[in-house]
């Protein structure tokens with residue numbers, strides 16, 4: 001694969017789970033990492049130090065609440081002070097807990113003005129604002145690659161997942177629109193849609209054990225997905241090997257969606 005050494009990736013929500021695995025994958029490949037945290041500042045600082053110590057890259061953590069969409073501009077201005085370029089953007093962070101009440105639940109209990117709207121902001125809104133700020137910087141270095149996380153919960157029914165599933169469908173569609181308009185800047189835009197991956201977000205599901213067991217049974221590979229399974233696909237989309245891939249969704253689901 002062509003080298004990405006010395007380039008910079010911006011990742012939202014890399015304190016744990018999939019975002020953290022993505023940060024380590026890029027760092028391992030020599031890419032400098034700017035990433036965000038929301039509540040886990042101490043963990044974020046430890047990860048930044050570990051990335052620098054382990055891989056000799058530059059790594060910095062910044063505070064970002066994706067529900068506060070106006071925070072994206074100052075975030076990127078801070079990143080500009082520490083990094084002289086942005087080549088890749090990964091829209092990964094996701095909300096959970098109180099902010100999704102009214103959005104995570106049965107169809108008849110959905111509340112459009114509360115949880116559903118928050119999930120839209122955190123999924124589509126955050127992708128749009130992060131991609132806009134990134135694209136301005138990618139343009140200056142002749143192009144780049146943007147990847148949004150999605151989930152197969154927009155293809156198959158998952159209990160209580162209507163709010164997230166529909167917004168993942170929306171962000172995939174938004175990424176296709178972005179790919180058309182950003183293509184002339186040399187920027188590719190894609191989505192990686194994951195099947196169930198063992199992270200804290202999945203543990204927050206009320207039927208976590210059931211989902212885990214069902215995933216293992218449905219997977220052609222007879223196992224649960226890991227954050228590293230997703231990180232590999234995200235990184236691939238940011239390599240020269242993916243140079244004509246844009247406006248696509250790569251499904252990384254261990255074969256679970258088909259069964």
Ligand SMILES: NC(=O)c1ccc[n+]([C@@H]2O[C@H](COP(=O)([O-])OP(=O)(O)OC[C@H]3O[C@@H](n4cnc5c(N)ncnc54)[C@H](OP(=O)(O)O)[C@@H]3O)[C@@H](O)[C@H]2O)c1
Pocket residue numbers: 012013014015016017018019036037038039040041064065066067091092093094095096149150151152193194195196197198199200201202
């Ligand atoms: N897990 C799955 O089964 C699965 C499957 C397919 C797709 N995905 C997608 O993959 C992405 C990552 O999921 P994950 O399972 O790795 O989640 P996770 O382990 O729960 O991590 C969530 C990340 O988002 C950050 N975050 C939480 N609330 C935030 C807020 N209000 N503003 C900004 N950042 C916030 C957290 O930061 P702090 O720790 O600092 O609060 C953390 O870094 C999501 O887009 C998810 O939908 C997950």
